[in-house]
Amino acid sequence: MKAKDGDDQDARTFTQQARRAQIVQAAIETVAEVGYPNTSFSKIAQRAGLSSTGMISYHFARKPELFAEVVNTILRAAGDITATRMRTAATYRAKLRAYIESNFEFIARHPAYTQALVEIVTGIRFRDTTSLGGLEKAVVSVDGLTDFLSEGRAAGEFGRFDSFTMAVSIRGAIDNFLRQHMFDGDLDIARHGREVADIFDLCTRPGAGASN
Amino acid sequence: MKAKDGDDQDARTFTQQARRAQIVQAAIETVAEVGYPNTSFSKIAQRAGLSSTGMISYHFARKPELFAEVVNTILRAAGDITATRMRTAATYRAKLRAYIESNFEFIARHPAYTQALVEIVTGIRFRDTTSLGGLEKAVVSVDGLTDFLSEGRAAGEFGRFDSFTMAVSIRGAIDNFLRQHMFDGDLDIARHGREVADIFDLCTRPGAGASN
Amino acid sequence: MKAKDGDDQDARTFTQQARRAQIVQAAIETVAEVGYPNTSFSKIAQRAGLSSTGMISYHFARKPELFAEVVNTILRAAGDITATRMRTAATYRAKLRAYIESNFEFIARHPAYTQALVEIVTGIRFRDTTSLGGLEKAVVSVDGLTDFLSEGRAAGEFGRFDSFTMAVSIRGAIDNFLRQHMFDGDLDIARHGREVADIFDLCTRPGAGASN
């Protein structure tokens, strides 16, 4: 939610944004299908029905710019679902459950997005200079979740634990389900979402503390 | 043109394995340094001190075969540490803690292996026909951990939870620390290992139910 | 689709010529800055403040047509200075000095034109079918200078020499100073102009002849 978005929107025409969206969509699907390392402009162009890769270069100055938008698009979609569900929850404990379960909901509703994200997040070299320009940091970041847990602990709703460690664990548990889901599409995602929420509900209970 | 079968066979096998190990080692380091998508045969050959990429093709029929061995090597190294530490633990609860902490120990001791694994695991397309041939399944698999948790529950040491869900969560928490570590090398790995062990020690306690 | 021929013709011609001049000017500056091989329509359009390269294609049927006008423009500018200076000189000898020195004056006053010309003259393939259509001949031509020298010799002001050879030498000396100037901008152009004029004043003296 950057103010810079507004400028971007002004600068680009409607047609341009439509094309960009189309390309981004094709890129997501391609990554989801063949994997990030195997995703080339020509495959994306083919899927998008473009006549040449030049069309992609026309709309995106460079490869990282395209994938930055891809990641942005995915994160925005995921963030929308999560934020909405969390807002309607009253307590921190309920919000945590909403966070976890809505992430699983996103997996179920946007499998291609999910797959693409997993591919890109770790497929892109983290310290790569030609990379997403800080965006990969946003992807891996658990800052928001960490802060949320800290707030909840300050409010007395959670037990004793290190917020960062817990945040990494929660996020990792969710992401690992993405991967499992990529293998075994038969997983009951909603059920597993509830179970994971149960697990972390359990170990964040007030009174329960890291006893060592 | 083989001259003598007996001796030659052994000698060749030995030499071959030495070369293969050398190449695999160079591949791991290369992947850890420049990332999987940027890893090429020529970079590996260069690091291995080979004069030609043909040498790699000679020892590994195809690119996936090399990376299969790479992943195998890493998993074996990780498994060695984990298995040893678990064996010395008496109870299931202690074994679980040993499993988690020894995984963090592996991260600390073999950072290159760790990075390479993370890169490859998701960098390689899972359903790719030209892929690792089932090996990627081994990488993502939590079967062993799931079985272990089920046994522990049967033995009455753990509480009520779905073994698979818990296994995925544990494994995911660990793996996410790998990723975080790739960003922020200053993490106190041993401490976080203990904390993660604390977290899952807490929510696997007997008496604690997932039914909240 | 022309509506009214008379007025429209004039109006269009004027506007067109203004645009063409603008584009030509931008092309000259671009060539001078980045070199002929690196000069693209988009760079020219950008410098000219045009929103699209289509604008260039609209005004110039093909790339060579644009560069033909570029060269024409430069030669005209150079010719203006040279012709004016020569006209005010009384004798052939003075005119020759005026020719040489005014060429250096042009270098000093229009460095971009100078650079662009050097770039284009030899950058463009002479026998190229997609080329300037005879214009490159004009650039390299020393016909005018040759004729001038012949006239001067007929008038008895010059010594014995082959007019064409001398013309090529004089022109070459001047052009080579352009190149040197592109490397070393610190050259005292006016001084070198005088010195070159001295040199050729010396060897065109009447009485002095090729004695071998």
Added chain:
Amino acid sequence: MKAKDGDDQDARTFTQQARRAQIVQAAIETVAEVGYPNTSFSKIAQRAGLSSTGMISYHFARKPELFAEVVNTILRAAGDITATRMRTAATYRAKLRAYIESNFEFIARHPAYTQALVEIVTGIRFRDTTSLGGLEKAVVSVDGLTDFLSEGRAAGEFGRFDSFTMAVSIRGAIDNFLRQHMFDGDLDIARHGREVADIFDLCTRPGAGASN
């Protein structure tokens, strides 16, 4: 078949250099035919009978490296002729004549080299960072000629003139004949060589001053 390291080194170098020479030769011919800006790897490869441009990249790390060798090759060939002819001349005046005439001899004997050099010299952007790496300086340089003229003047064989200015003029006269020759192949090169030598023999005479 390794005999001694030295031999191997030489053998390998020899093979490589043979290919490199072949590619350089094809590059020279291509530049001479279609011009520097129109010279692409694929055209060179085609002329050299290579199956792909990859072969060129295999032998030359980058495009500028190839053209550096091209220029080097040409300059070496020209330098060989010139140096030999100058050595056999006794006086500075005779050496100057030898220099000029041998340059024309080179034009006659290696027309493709000549054309290619003219193309590259000015076709390449002088201040281009991706350029020949200082080699273009060598091409344009008149340092050697300047020094030679200074020595000759110190020895009392030449008259009063600025050595640098004279060097630039001589070199420019020669180079301009290259260009003229590219247009009109019917020029009598040897004759023009003698005439140019006459011209500069005249204006470098001792006693003759630049002070007109």
Added chain:
DNA sequence: CATGAATGAGAATTCATTCAT
């Protein structure tokens, strides 16, 4: 076994030009 030359496909990107609006 090892080398390194060779191959051809494929990568991203830029280009001049066309065309509908």
Added chain:
DNA sequence: TATGAATGAATTCTCATTCAT
């Protein structure tokens, strides 16, 4: 006229793989 989207060929360069020696 002017715009900007679209096209498709061309660019340099990298890649995994093959093969003769």
